[in-house]
Amino acid sequence: MAKVLTPRSESYAQWYNDLVLKADLAENSAVRGCMVIKPYGYAIWEKMQAQLDRMFKETGHENAYFPIFIPKSFFSKEADHVEGFAKECAVVTHYRLMNDPNGDGVVVDPEAKLEEELIVRPTSETIIWNTYKNWIQSYRDLPIKCNQWANVVRWEMRTRLFLRTAEFLWQEGHTAHSTKQEAIEETETMIGVYADFAEKYMAVPVIKGLKTASERFAGALETYTIEALMQDGKALQSGTSHFLGQNFAKAFDVKFANKEGKEDYVWATSWGVSTRLMGALIMAHSDDNGMVLPPKLAPFQVVIVPIYRKDEELEKIKVVAEDIRKKLIGRGIDVKFDFSDNKKPGWKFAEYELKGVPVRLAIGPRDIENGTVEVARRDTLSKETVPLEGIDAHIADLLDQIQENIYKKAIDFRAETTTPVETYDEFKKVLEEKGGFILAHWDGTPETEEKIKNETKATIRCIPLDQPDEDGVCMVTGKPSKKRVLFAKAY
Amino acid sequence: MAKVLTPRSESYAQWYNDLVLKADLAENSAVRGCMVIKPYGYAIWEKMQAQLDRMFKETGHENAYFPIFIPKSFFSKEADHVEGFAKECAVVTHYRLMNDPNGDGVVVDPEAKLEEELIVRPTSETIIWNTYKNWIQSYRDLPIKCNQWANVVRWEMRTRLFLRTAEFLWQEGHTAHSTKQEAIEETETMIGVYADFAEKYMAVPVIKGLKTASERFAGALETYTIEALMQDGKALQSGTSHFLGQNFAKAFDVKFANKEGKEDYVWATSWGVSTRLMGALIMAHSDDNGMVLPPKLAPFQVVIVPIYRKDEELEKIKVVAEDIRKKLIGRGIDVKFDFSDNKKPGWKFAEYELKGVPVRLAIGPRDIENGTVEVARRDTLSKETVPLEGIDAHIADLLDQIQENIYKKAIDFRAETTTPVETYDEFKKVLEEKGGFILAHWDGTPETEEKIKNETKATIRCIPLDQPDEDGVCMVTGKPSKKRVLFAKAY
Numbered sequence: 007m008a009k010v011l012t013p014r015s016e017s018y019a020q021w022y023n024d025l026v027l028k029a030d031l032a033e034n035s036a037v038r039g040c041m042v043i044k045p046y047g048y049a050i051w052e053k054m055q056a057q058l059d060r061m062f063k064e065t066g067h068e069n070a071y072f073p074i075f076i077p078k079s080f081f082s083k084e085a086d087h088v089e090g091f092a093k094e095c096a097v098v099t100h101y102r103l104m105n106d107p108n109g110d111g112v113v114v115d116p117e118a119k120l121e122e123e124l125i126v127r128p129t130s131e132t133i134i135w136n137t138y139k140n141w142i143q144s145y146r147d148l149p150i151k152c153n154q155w156a157n158v159v160r161w162e163m164r165t166r167l168f169l170r171t172a173e174f175l176w177q178e179g180h181t182a183h184s185t186k187q188e189a190i191e192e193t194e195t196m197i198g199v200y201a202d203f204a205e206k207y208m209a210v211p212v213i214k215g216l217k218t219a220s221e222r223f224a225g226a227l228e229t230y231t232i233e234a235l236m237q238d239g240k241a242l243q244s245g246t247s248h249f250l251g252q253n254f255a256k257a258f259d260v261k262f263a264n265k266e267g268k269e270d271y272v273w274a275t276s277w278g279v280s281t282r283l284m285g286a287l288i289m290a291h292s293d294d295n296g297m298v299l300p301p302k303l304a305p306f307q308v309v310i311v312p313i314y315r316k317d318e319e320l321e322k323i324k325v326v327a328e329d330i331r332k333k334l335i336g337r338g339i340d341v342k343f344d345f346s347d348n349k350k351p352g353w354k355f356a357e358y359e360l361k362g363v364p365v366r367l368a369i370g371p372r373d374i375e376n377g378t379v380e381v382a383r384r385d386t387l388s389k390e391t392v393p394l395e396g397i398d399a400h401i402a403d404l405l406d407q408i409q410e411n412i413y414k415k416a417i418d419f420r421a422e423t424t425t426p427v428e429t430y431d432e433f434k435k436v437l438e439e440k441g442g443f444i445l446a447h448w449d450g451t452p453e454t455e456e457k458i459k460n461e462t463k464a465t466i467r468c469i470p471l472d473q474p475d476e477d478g479v480c481m482v483t484g485k486p487s488k489k490r491v492l493f494a495k496a497y
Numbered sequence: 498m499a500k501v502l503t504p505r506s507e508s509y510a511q512w513y514n515d516l517v518l519k520a521d522l523a524e525n526s527a528v529r530g531c532m533v534i535k536p537y538g539y540a541i542w543e544k545m546q547a548q549l550d551r552m553f554k555e556t557g558h559e560n561a562y563f564p565i566f567i568p569k570s571f572f573s574k575e576a577d578h579v580e581g582f583a584k585e586c587a588v589v590t591h592y593r594l595m596n597d598p599n600g601d602g603v604v605v606d607p608e609a610k611l612e613e614e615l616i617v618r619p620t621s622e623t624i625i626w627n628t629y630k631n632w633i634q635s636y637r638d639l640p641i642k643c644n645q646w647a648n649v650v651r652w653e654m655r656t657r658l659f660l661r662t663a664e665f666l667w668q669e670g671h672t673a674h675s676t677k678q679e680a681i682e683e684t685e686t687m688i689g690v691y692a693d694f695a696e697k698y699m700a701v702p703v704i705k706g707l708k709t710a711s712e713r714f715a716g717a718l719e720t721y722t723i724e725a726l727m728q729d730g731k732a733l734q735s736g737t738s739h740f741l742g743q744n745f746a747k748a749f750d751v752k753f754a755n756k757e758g759k760e761d762y763v764w765a766t767s768w769g770v771s772t773r774l775m776g777a778l779i780m781a782h783s784d785d786n787g788m789v790l791p792p793k794l795a796p797f798q799v800v801i802v803p804i805y806r807k808d809e810e811l812e813k814i815k816v817v818a819e820d821i822r823k824k825l826i827g828r829g830i831d832v833k834f835d836f837s838d839n840k841k842p843g844w845k846f847a848e849y850e851l852k853g854v855p856v857r858l859a860i861g862p863r864d865i866e867n868g869t870v871e872v873a874r875r876d877t878l879s880k881e882t883v884p885l886e887g888i889d890a891h892i893a894d895l896l897d898q899i900q901e902n903i904y905k906k907a908i909d910f911r912a913e914t915t916t917p918v919e920t921y922d923e924f925k926k927v928l929e930e931k932g933g934f935i936l937a938h939w940d941g942t943p944e945t946e947e948k949i950k951n952e953t954k955a956t957i958r959c960i961p962l963d964q965p966d967e968d969g970v971c972m973v974t975g976k977p978s979k980k981r982v983l984f985a986k987a988y
Contacts, residue, residue, distance in 0.1 A: 033631075035563070035564045035568070035624065035627075035628065036564075036568060036571075036627050036628075037564045037568060037615065037623065037624070038564045040564035040565070040566060041564070042561070042562070042563050042564065042628050043561060043562040044561055045559035045561045045643060046559065048559070048560050048561045048562055051562070052560060066535035067540050068539070068540065069540070069543060070533070070534060070535055070536045070539045071534040071539055071666065072526070072530070072533050073526045073528045073531035073664055074531070074617075074650070074664055075528045075531060075532065075664070077528060078526070078594065078602075078604075078605075079602060079605060080527075081594070081713065082601065082602040082603050088594075088603055092594035092595065093593055093594070094590045094592070094593065094594065094602050095592065096566075096591075096592055097589060097590065097593075097594065097605050097614070098587045098588060098590075099589075099590045099591065099605065100587075100590065101568065101585070101586065101587055101588065101652040102583070102584055102585065102586065102588075102652065103572070103579075103583035103584070103586060103588065103616075105583075110573065111569075111570060111573040112569060112572055112579055112583050113569075113574050114569075114588055114590065114614055123605055124528065124587070125594070126565075126589065126617070130788065132527070133527065136527050137527075137533050139525075140524075146839065152536060157565055157647075157648065158650070159565070161592040163541065167510060173564055173566070175562065241872050247910040280851060297680065299810070313850075314767055340783065340900075348637065384644065394970040419801065431627070435828065436504065437666075461984055463778055
């Protein structure tokens with residue numbers, strides 16, 4: 007059977023696009039830059055959502071919903087924020103169409119012009135802080151810890167499915183606190199939640215760190231990030247958590263009376279992850295045959311394919327398969343039967359490999375005779391014949407092993423592809439020949455950061471939280487540095 | 498304590514608005530017609546979503562996501578559809594802001610004008626059928642049964658929280674079938690799912706029926722509806738399911754090859770319920786003290802309030818309360834503790850009454866001595882003292898009783914408030930003096946329907962599916978009629 011995907015070695019970008027389309031994850035729509043998330047891709051996103059939502063609730067957050075539209079004037083209230091988002095936003099100017107007096111279509115009704123234009127939210131700090139103003143009078147009203155699952159729009163010029171789209175789905179947490187310390191703790195808690203989710207569920211190891219000033223969220227005093235490494239040696243920013251200080255409280259005049267009755271501005275955080283995580287999930291694990299899904303996020307963990315010639319054989323296989331299915335469901339494992347008769351087993355095998363189903367069971371007449379089943383692992387592409395007796399325990403255990411193995415593989419890859427360098431020449435050489443994460447000393451100035459970016463396209467992904475202090479000198483300027491920072495080319 | 502809500506007898510509309518605000522369900526935002534759904538209101542919506550989503554998946558549907566924007570030209574392709582939605586849609590015309598050359602704010606950048614305007618989806622038939630075109634070649638690709646949870650925008654001029662807002666949250670199912678029969682069955686299955694959900698979960702009885710031609714969805718051949726009766730005697734359309742025939746397939750040229758290899762257009766349905774259901778839930782059950790929530794949709798079914806003077810008392814109460822909580826959680830019952838010390842028990846009682854919590858437990862020092870707890874029901878506002886021993890079984894049973902009682906009350910109210918009439922004079926008299934549902938004969942013409950609407954403001958809510966055939970004459974024209982139809986004034 008011909009490979010349906012361009013091999014990664016030929017073009018990683020083309021492989022990615024092929025995979026997203028062929029595995030039925032998403033596709034481009036008729037609207038520039040907006041994607042359609044197909045049922046199989048959406049089922050993975052739903053699994054992500056469900057787990058993240060549990061983690062948010064466990065850390066004391068509640069969901070709410072705020073308007074999709076933001077009055078244009080709200081953006082002007084926080085200077086950095088408008089600077090960051092004004093250049094890429096969808097603007098609603100009218101609220102009615104009319105029949106075209108000159109043709110058969112419809113045109114905008116010029117009389118239905120809005121007094122003030124509305125922006126389709128690119129992020130919701132402004133509309134939410136305008137709302138919080140009415141919710142907060144005293145310290146007793148704090149903290150407020152809201153999360154919103156929503157769509158947002160950023161008018162990106164160059165888009166790629168999941169990684170950068172004009173409309174995307176995300177969650178945005180927005181919290182309000184009475185002290186600076188509490189807000190900083192919230193910011194750190196949430197980047198921790200994201201890191202846990204990435205590592206334990208997506209099986210994607212991440213580096214937690216602080217963004218440099220030039221890479222901060224528009225309006226934040228500090229941005230925490232998790233950075234993941236893709237198989238092509240490029241980094242993917244996978245989630246961010248922002249300490250916003252009192253910037254939005256000041257912009258929207260949100261004050262509270264503290265315990266002593268003194269007024270102060272409220273302290274804020276915001277944090278988000280998006281459908282971009284789908285891109286990270288795909289690029290971290292998949293291979294030339296298709297997706298490799300960690301069992302914890304697979305829409306179904308096991309697929310059962312019958313191998314038969316005669317209908318009597320199929321009937322016997324169905325009985326055994328149904329028995330296996332019930333036992334697996336009893337263990338909380340999602341199973342799909344594929345008994346469709348218009349596709350050959352070989353076609354089905356390739357299809358479920360493409361879709362990354364962690365475990366495939368094939369059952370034929372000989373298995374029925376011998377009381378066995380063929381078990382294939384997607385991550386290693388290996389097969390074994392296993393007794394039916396105890397098959398459910400075997401598979402439950404195998405799924406744990408697969409989850410662990412995928413994670414370990416990603417950890418090992420990252421270890422191999424992370425290089426400490428001392429000189430700028432070495433930096434450029436590693437970047438060109440090997441890529442990956444590079445740990446190097448930097449003098450802490452935006453000028454040097456900018457120079458490196460312009461000359462090499464590598465950016466400082468973060469100042470890692472877990473990186474030990476180490477005296478050194480900036481690889482570019484020779485000025486003193488106390489800690490290595492993490493560089494990479496990035497998506 | 499002064500009543501916080503305007504009594505229903507004084508102004509039902511004001512009572513409703515007071516309740517939505519005071520029970521922290523939702524509020525108006527800075528954007529005209531768009532609401533903020535507050536955490537408590539959103540938690541109820543999440544319970545609705547979760548249950549509906551389960552029911553959709555049980556009936557073979559998958560979730561997906563389609564773009565929020567629809568190219569303007571797509572609307573022109575289905576004539577009735579554009580007629581129905583063009584007059585109330587938000588139009589995106591530009592994709593960038595710039596600094597105002599004359600001031601300190603931002604203005605639309607005139608150079609960033611879109612070639613074709615984009616409509617913020619009021620419903621997604623057009624963008625989805627444009628997508629399905631590429632998914633469907635043969636009968637083997639059918640049926641497609643997708644659902645989408647999304648926000649939509651209809652530029653309503655007169656808005657009311659949950660009932661009619663410019664932006665609202667909903668789900669929209671869009672299915673594609675190879676035969677007319679299968680599509681009609683799907684349409685009927687889904688109105689059945691909605692009716693089940695309304696009755697078994699919301700405890701709101703509904704009448705299933707067909708809309709008349711003039712009340713059909715824009716582009717549908719047949720619209721099925723569920724109609725609920727509110728306490729003020731007005732009807733609320735609570736969900737609709739549309740048989741779209743081949744209209745959208747023709748508009749977007751979606752054909753398939755059938756088993757015989759012959760080409761035909763695909764058959765379509767769509768169906769949806771929205772945050773409007775929150776309005777139905779509130780108006781069907783609540784009273785002058787606040788919400789009355791059916792236990793199955795309450796964010797927490799039980800609240801525990803301690804009654805104490807001394808801290809030693811509180812410590813003992815906490816031990817008992819924790820024991821109760823664990824037992825209730827073991828039965829899948831959500832419990833909230835309210836041990837906050839800055840509010841008096843009386844304030845808390847009123848607050849949880851306002852929020853409709855089905856069962857309130859109060860525990861004081863005497864209860865500790867006697868091994869009892871005070872159990873209050875929200876639906877009947879009655880209290881009893883119950884032994885701690887077996888309290889969890891008692892409450893589980895009580896919650897079932899409450900769910901049933903609320904439903905029964907709504908059923909009884911509807912029975913009392915449904916009137917068959919024979920003459921137009923009688924119709925007008927009942928409408929004015931009593932309101933509610935009226936069953937009357939109608940001659941089947943849009944002219945008579947229109948006349949009744951203009952003269953009385955009552956509309957045909959539906960032609961009920963379960964209404965028996967009965968020979969009669971139209972109350973207005975005296976022409977023959979085979980079946981009574983359901984009239985009411987409506988939201």
